[in-house]
Structures are given as C-alpha cells and as structure tokens.
Amino acid sequence: DTEVTQTPKHLVMGMTNKKSLKCEQHMGHRAMYWYKQKAKKPPELMFVYSYEKLSINESVPSRFSPECPNSSLLNLHLHALQPEDSALYLCASSQDRVPNAYFGSGTRLTVV
Amino acid sequence: QKEVEQDPGPLSVPEGAIVSLNCTYSNSAFQYFMWYRQYSRKGPELLMYTYSSGNKEDGRFTAQVDKSSKYISLFIRDSQPSDSATYLCAGFMNTGFQKLVFGTGTRLLVSP
Numbered sequence: 001d002t003e004v005t006q007t008p009k010h011l012v013m014g015m016t017n018k019k020s021l022k023c024e025q026h027m028g029h030r031a032m033y034w035y036k037q038k039a040k041k042p043p044e045l046m047f048v049y050s051y052e053k054l055s056i057n058e059s060v061p062s063r064f065s066p067e068c069p070n071s072s073l074l075n076l077h078l079h080a081l082q083p084e085d086s087a088l089y090l091c092a093s094s095q096d097r098v099p100n101a102y103f104g105s106g107t108r109l110t111v112v
Numbered sequence: 113q114k115e116v117e118q119d120p121g122p123l124s125v126p127e128g129a130i131v132s133l134n135c136t137y138s139n140s141a142f143q144y145f146m147w148y149r150q151y152s153r154k155g156p157e158l159l160m161y162t163y164s165s166g167n168k169e170d171g172r173f174t175a176q177v178d179k180s181s182k183y184i185s186l187f188i189r190d191s192q193p194s195d196s197a198t199y200l201c202a203g204f205m206n207t208g209f210q211k212l213v214f215g216t217g218t219r220l221l222v223s224p
Contacts, residue, residue, distance in 0.1 A: 004155075033212070040120075042200055042214035043156065056211065090155050092212075099144040099204035101212060103155035 006091050006104035014112055015081060021107045023074040023091030032074040033101065034066060035090040043090055049074060050096060081111045115139045116203050118215030127224050131188040135201035135215045138182065142203030142213075145177050147186045150198045150217065159186070161204075191222045 004025045013019050023032065031050050035043035048056035049068040057066075063085075065077040074091055088108050094101040118135045125131055133147075144163055148156035160175045162168045168175045176185040184201050198217040205211050 042216050045211060045213075048211070088153075092155075099146055099161050099206070099212065100158055102158065103148075105153075105155045108153070 004091055004093055004102050004104035006089075006107050008107060009105065010108050010110075012110045012112060013078065013081065015083070017081075018077070018079045020078065021076040021089055021091075021109075023076075023093075023104060024072055025093040025102070026072055027093060027102070028071075028095075029093035029102075030071060030096045031094045031101075032068060033092040033094075034074070034076050035092065035103075037088040037090055037106070047076075078109075081109075083111050086110045113138050114215075115142075115213045116201060116215040118201055118218055120216050120218060122219040122221050124221045124223065125191055127191060127193060127222055129191050129222070131186075131191050131195070131220060131222075133186040133188075133199050133201070133218050133220070135184040136182055137184065137203050139203060139205070139213070140182075141205045143206055144204040145175070145184050146202045146204060146212070147173075147175055147184075148200040148202060148214075149195075150200060152197075156200055159199075188220075191220075193222050193224050196220055196222050 034046040037043045046060045047066045052068045067075040088106040090106045092101040092103045116137045146161040147159045150156045165179045172189045174187040200217040201215045
C-alpha cells in the first residue's frame with residue numbers, strides 16, 4: 001500500500017469558519033509534510049513532521065495549525081482564513097531522511 | 113535567485129518523440145534530485161530520484177544529474193499522449209532536517 005489518503009477532497013469555508021484537513025498513511029513512514037499549491041505553481045512546503053515532532057515550519061501564518069496525533073495521521077487545522085489561502089493542500093510522507101515522498105491527491109480549498 | 117529553476121513550457125511534441133526536460137539549481141546542499149509527474153487536479157507522483165552525478169534509467173525514463181554544472185535532466189523515450197502532464201524537478205536536502213524544493217514545473221503536451 002503506497003497510498004496517502006487525504007480528506008476531504010474539496011472544502012469551501014467562510015473566513016470565520018474552523019475546519020480541519022486530514023491525512024493518513026500506513027506505509028510506516030516517519031516523516032510527513034504539508035504543502036500548499038496555487039494554480040500553475042509548484043508545491044510550497046508549509047510544515048514537516050519527523051517522528052511526530054514538528055521539525056520545519058516555513059513561516060506559515062498562525063491561522064494554519066498542524067497536528068500529528070500519531071505516526072500515521074497528520075491534520076491541518078484552519079481558522080480565520082483569507083480568500084488568498086484558497087489552494088490545493090497536499091500531504092506527503094516519506095521514510096525518514098529518504099527523499100521518496102509519496103503525495104496524496106490533495107484537498108482543494110476555497111475560502112469565501 | 114530561486115533554488116530550483118525550470119522552464120514552465122508548455123512543451124509540445126508528437127507521439128513517439130524523445131522529450132528532454134531540464135532544470136538548474138543553485139543550492140549546493142541538495143543531496144538528491146527528484147522528478148515528479150503531476151496530472152491536473154492530482155498530487156505529484158514520484159518518477160525517479162538520483163543521488164549522485166550520472167544517469168539513472170527506469171523504463172522509458174532516464175534521469176541525469178551533473179553536479180558540476182548544477183544541471184538536472186529527464187529524458188522520456190517513445191513519448192505517449194498519456195505522458196501529457198506537468199513535470200516537476202526537485203532538490204532534497206537532508207542536513208539535520210528534510211526539505212524538498214520544487215522547480216516551477218514544465219507542462220508537457222504529447223499529441224497523437
């Protein structure tokens with residue numbers, strides 16, 4: 001099983017809403033990532049978790065809050081987002097210190 | 113200067129052509145170089161990764177890295193319409209933390 005599962009696939013939320021994106025993998029990978037991808041742009045790294053500890057936060061606004069409850073799950077909590085936060089949010093996982101990251105299909109987020 | 117540079121294209125070729133996709137990078141800390149394929153509205157899919165200078169072949173795909181000139185290439189032989197996608201090169205550094213940096217992606221169109 002080389003699958004990274006992301007839910008929901010689509011999400012529309014208002015600027016005052018609180019929502020969460022979920023990511024799950026069962027490959028035994030100990031590194032998990034959140035990326036943000038705008039249309040016709042490459043993915044941009046947001047957060048990296050290594051062994052369930054946050055190891056990289058790429059100066060992401062606090063309205064995005066990551067959480068890694070266990071080695072298989074990764075959440076991204078969203079609060080008070082802006083319309084410019086509308087994008088495809090991608091989760092990925094990899095073995096620790098190995099670059100073969102597997103990506104999920106993403107959550108397409110629209111902030112209205 | 114961007115850490116990984118890539119021509120956005122689009123690159124249009126007829127079916128059966130040999131395709132050459134290229135990137136340059138500026139960060140000498142990159143240890144691995146990856147090629148991802150991304151279809152519309154999907155997450156990136158890892159095609160290949162290389163660690164050192166030289167060639168790596170997998171089926172119709174050949175990845176080439178020249179660290180002396182900081183140049184990365186992907187060759188696709190006998191291109192098919194199903195190869196039409198955006199191809200992203202990326203550099204990966206593993207010096208105490210893990211970071212995958214993508215180029216802008218090249219859109220490839222293979223016509224029947």
